[in-house]
Amino acid sequence: MKCETCEECETCDNQPGYRASMQITAVVNQKGGVGKTTTTINLGGALAELGRRVLLIDLDPQGHLTEALQLSEAPDKRNLAGILTGAWTGSVEEIIVPYSTPGSGRLDVIVTTLEMFTVGRELDRLRAREERLDRVLAPLKDLYDHCLIDCPPALDILTDNALTAADGVLIPVQAEDSTLRALRLLLAQIDALESELRRTPLTLHGMVVSMLDRGAGGQARSNIGRSVINALEGLPLPIVATVPRGVPISEAWRYGRTVTDYAPDSEHATEFRTLAAVLDKASA
């Protein structure tokens, strides 16, 4: 994209929205099925629509992000697992797959591979095992504005790598009772990692309430849903977006598209655009 200010370079620090360093956000919650992959894909789409250069990382060995974007798994060795363990020593740029170029932005992906299922065991044997992803991503700092990491549903070494590499976290949650205990465990893990490893604390961007079954007035339909939302609102962690359960999200997933592209006028697309603006501003 051409710089809008000096019109001479591709990207420079005169350009509105240009940041000298990629902001890395871990989309994290050790609970499965809470909307991490959906948030990563659609927030990525909304950021790219804003003109940002966005890299998505499928860190979950189950590979739902790779599958949802209808991308092929990476080949042997020359992949995320290989580069994390040192089995492959090429450049990280070689394992990036272009997905789309909406407007002036860009959406690229580091896809999963079957070896991600065993990478945790291999990382356990290595030095600085929590810092491997941070080192892998370092050469990309000037090539992207945002990197979103789709974390696995576990507080494991892969999630620790994401939290160590990240500048901030987004926590997708559902309006159900088990959410509060999961949040306590996650925040304790972040605290423990911070005191052990990190130089600067992670920015807790907040929670994304996913798959909300809405009733009249846009509130949660069930009593339990409403009481959990009340409890979440009482936490010192903001709710930065609320995404209702809806067909546009499932259909976009089925057709390998982001919801901002597949159903641009849906309330779901609007919600992800609002979230993109929050994240973009927070990291500017």
Ligand SMILES: Nc1ncnc2c1ncn2[C@@H]1O[C@H](COP(=O)(O)OP(=O)(O)O)[C@@H](O)[C@H]1O
């Ligand atoms: N707002 C939504 N409306 C409808 N289906 C959704 C919505 N958000 C997520 N889903 C679906 O719920 C399932 C779990 O979401 P996912 O993002 O994969 O969670 P996680 O990554 O935390 O396991 C997926 O099949 C996804 O398509």
Ligand SMILES: [Mg+2]
């Ligand atoms: Mg997932």
